[in-house]
Amino acid sequence: MAGSRVIVVGAGPAGVRAAEILAEAGLAPIVINEGSRDGGQIYRRQPDNFSRPPSKLYGTEAAKATALHAAFDGLRRRVDYRPDTLAWNVTPGVLHTVHHGQTQDIPFDALIVCSGATDRLMPVKGWNLSGTYSLGAAQIALKAQAVSIGRRVAFLGTGPLLYLVASQYQAAGAEVAGVFDTSPFALRVKALPKLLARPAVLAKGLALVAKLKRAGIPVETGVTPVEIAGTPDAGVSGLVLRDRAGRVREIACDAVALGYHLRPETQLADLARCDFAFDAESRQWLPTIDADGRSSVPGVYLAGDGARILGADGAEAAGALAALAALRDLGHDVADGRIDALRRDCARMDRFRRGLVEAFPWPAANAAALPDETVVCRCEAITAGELRRVARAMGATEANRAKAFSRVGMGRCQGRYCGQAGAEIIAAAIDTPVESVGRLRGQAPVKPFSLSATPLADQKGTEQGTPA
Amino acid sequence: MNPIKTPTAQADVIVVGGGIMGAASAFFLRQRGRSVILLERGLVGQQASGVNFGNVRRQGRFLPQLPLANRSRAIWGRLNELLGEDAEFLPTGHIRICYRDEQVGVLEQYAKDARTYGLDLEMIGRNALRERFPFIGPEALAGSYSPTDGHANPRLAAPAFGRAAARNGAQVFENTEIAVVEKTGEDFLVSATDGRQFRAPALLIAAGAWGTHLSSQFGEPVPQSVHGPQMGVTEPLPYRIQPVLGVSTTVTEEVVYLRQIPRGNVIFGGGNRGPAYPDLRRSYVLPTNTMNQLPQLKRLVPALANVNIIRVWSGIEAYLPDDRPVMGPSSRVPGLYYAFGFCGHGFQLGPGVGDVMAELIDAGATSTPLDPFSIARFLQG
Structure with missing residues (x-):
């Protein structure tokens, strides 16, 4: 009850709203944030000495961003906020963190994981050249460092973020060589009934595209990436694609921002031993959650883009809902009406989510067409040809087996960036459904951490590792 | 390596367990012209054999184990040539x-x-x-x-033995979990949980942490404990x-x-x-x-x-109280052999164990002393 130990991982829209609900109930949750400042990726707060106004940083979402920041500022005395802290592992009832080289084991009664999302990436020949960034990285460069990733940037991929980041670059004065979307326009029309679940968001999206076009930026749909051209020394020099009409063209640019919508960051859920299920619509494995965000593991809750890509508004609702679910499970009185209202919000957001998946599909078929020499795993520099070889000649038809034989997913990113594409390449190579290839198992640490780390001085040993 | 639908497969020898011990045994039995069925619960080399440190180390071992380790080291030196694949063995010292x-x-x-x-x-x-x-x-x-010691890649070695054994004619059945092992007349009958059966006059149990579960069915349980490196x-x-x-x-x-x-x-x-x-x-x-x-x-x-x-x-490793494996013939059942429970130091021994077990099963004796590893040391009375 009042003494319940609740940890929230993440201080984006979901994490902040979860912490707010918990603080309201008289708990003093621990809020773990990998970044220095709250806001998450979407409402990332700029470094202290930067002074761009919210309207510049967040555009149409400025009011929501400042509201979230204000909410968290108001919570600071009621939560145990731990910025610059990586949750590197979780064992039953214990979260393991590292902060400025000191590790700590933090026991919990409830853990609310709001770990956010990263770009979902499909390799393209040449994407390992310097000058290729994910859309998220391109956005961080702009928001946190106030720099562009290049002098002339081409945007390639699909999904709302493609247009959002391109427009942010344009607004910041960068030269945008064009926005090249792999999804055909017709899918957007088809997805309209679902997208109308959130008419205002849909209108904002359309306005964004219109604004790009008004600025004279080429916006093309239905393209097929061929290659990011360039040399290892000079980096990116162009983007080669096949356009809707079937013509192969090269667009001159010195940087490419790449991304195919988003994938949840699920390592903590995986390490917490949560069940996952294959989501056929988005062709990815997602942790299983109930309507309120309860995972399959008692006491572990998942909210925000780390569970389902609902976007920032959906994350705020899902974070609040997961916190209410945790409170209820911990024995607090929670009004049904409050939960019902949030459930309705989340259901509407989820309908919109499915509309986005339909309108901006993951280009699974591109995996089959990747030339053998395309690097798939950039950390370990392993090519599509090598991955196909272990699948076909060595019988590695399962993702972890293919990793063991080929090293795809063994590097610094632990397969977070190449895992989904790798599974598609294997599935195509042996002509099997991608779900039968499985998914890479999460292994600690969630992100690399230094051997210089030492346990916090007063750290006592805790019992861990018993099966859930 | 997909399971076949026929009710029974037969061979000279059944090897239960596709870790490095079982896979190498299957390979060397084929080298000696014996027909072999290799049964693996998951995928070959996926358990302890695939997740260990990759040490190809002799020093520090129990001294009477050195003849086996030396024999294994000699095989490591020509592994690529034997298997036609690179298991990344490097004699780095x-x-x-x-x-x-x-x-x-x-x-x-x-x-x-x-x-x-x-x-x-x-x-x-x-x-x-x-x-x-x-x-x-x-x-x-x-x-x-x-x-002359060194290291190798555990993710590659046992699967390479498994594939080489299969190329040389071993019948390898992956995703085949064994429920019952028994001797019926002159033959061993090995039954999978899905009902498939396998028959052979000789049986090698090389099932690692699952070894005692099978040896118990012949009245030879061992006091193993299980740990993860x-x-x-x-x-x-x-x-x-x-x-x-x-x-x-x-x-x-x-x-x-x-x-x-x-x-x-x-x-x-x-x-x-x-x-x-x-x-x-x-x-x-x-x-x-x-x-x-x-x-x-x-x-x-x-x-x-x-x-x-x-x-x-x-990973999942089996340990025995004296820190030695169970290796050699059964003390009770003719035609039954064991190679399991390598106490976290089996990877280097793998190729040698395969060679020795194949020799023992094929020729009835081996030049490498195995007495300290007999399962008889755990039997009461």
Whole structure:
């Protein structure tokens, strides 16, 4: 009850709203944030000495961003906020963190994981050249460092973020060589009934595209990436694609921002031993959650883009809902009406989510067409040809087996960036459904951490590792 | 390697367990012209054989095990040629260092004893150690150097044996979990959980942590315990550390071993073991164990102080109370053989175990002494 130990991982829209609900109930949750400042990726707060106004940083979402920041500022005395802290592992009832080289084991009664999302990436020949960034990285460069990733940037991929980041670059004065979307326009029309679940968001999206076009930026749909051209020394020099009409063209640019919508960051859920299920619509494995965000593991809750890509508004609702679910499970009185209202919000957001998946599909078929020499795993520099070889000649038809034989997913990113594409390449190579290839198992640490780390001085040993 | 639908497959020998022991046994039985069925519950080389440290180390072993280890080392040297695949064996040398005066004496005595088993170890004093291997930390008082040992890639070795065995005619059945092993008349009948049956006049149980479950069905249970090694790997670094390094000590927490692979990553393990659950096929690295390894890694190689760890992992290993495997013929049932329970030090032995078990099953005897490993040592009365 009042003494319940609740940890929230993440201080984006979901994490902040979860912490707010918990603080309201008289708990003093621990809020773990990998970044220095709250806001998450979407409402990332700029470094202290930067002074761009919210309207510049967040555009149409400025009011929501400042509201979230204000909410968290108001919570600071009621939560145990731990910025610059990586949750590197979780064992039953214990979260393991590292902060400025000191590790700590933090026991919990409830853990609310709001770990956010990263770009979902499909390799393209040449994407390992310097000058290729994910859309998220391109956005961080702009928001946190106030720099562009290049002098002339081409945007390639699909999904709302493609247009959002391109427009942010344009607004910041960068030269945008064009926005090249792999999804055909017709899918957007088809997805309209679902997208109308959130008419205002849909209108904002359309306005964004219109604004790009008004600025004279080429916006093309239905393209097929061929290659990011360039040399290892000079980096990116162009983007080669096949356009809707079937013509192969090269667009001159010195940087490419790449991304195919988003994938949840699920390592903590995986390490917490949560069940996952294959989501056929988005062709990815997602942790299983109930309507309120309860995972399959008692006491572990998942909210925000780390569970389902609902976007920032959906994350705020899902974070609040997961916190209410945790409170209820911990024995607090929670009004049904409050939960019902949030459930309705989340259901509407989820309908919109499915509309986005339909309108901006993951280009699974591109995996089959990747030339053998395309690097798939950039950390370990392993090519599509090598991955196909272990699948076909060595019988590695399962993702972890293919990793063991080929090293795809063994590097610094632990397969977070190449895992989904790798599974598609294997599935195509042996002509099997991608779900039968499985998914890479999460292994600690969630992100690399230094051997210089030492346990916090007063750290006592805790019992861990018993099966859930 | 997909399961067949026919109700029964037959061969001269059934090997239950597709770890490095079983896969190598199947391979060498084929070399001797015996027909073989290899049955594996998951995928070949996926359990302890695939997740261990990758040590191809002889020094420090129980001395009567050295003939087997020497035989295995000879096979490691021609593994690529035998299997037609590269398991990344590198004879880089292996060094055991120690931090205490009394342990120097232990290493010296071992080096003296090992020589009578044909293993030449060079004792290196403090200053020479630093001169020849400048990456070793200043606390090391002495080192025992085995120049012809080294390391290999455990993710590749057992599967390579399995594929080579299959190419040479072994029938390999993966995803085949065995429920019942029994002797009916002259033959062994092995039944999978899905009802498939396999028949042969000889049976080798090489099922690792699941070995005692099967040996019990012949009245020969063993008192095994199950643990998970606590492994980890760093980000890639310039390739500087060629030999495998290990610490010789009586203090469990001080035990750490590491090897660098030419692509740069440093792989490490040691210290306290973690929990493993054979029934769930899961094992875990305890965060506290990883944290305990860090200072010991820095003590052994101070240059690692600011390197990043990118992954930890574990596996399921069976241990016996005397830290020796079960290997050799059954003490009760003719035609039945065992090779399991390698107590966390089986990887180096794998090829040799396969060669020896094939010889034993094919010829009825082996030139390599196996008495200390007999299952009879655990039988009451």
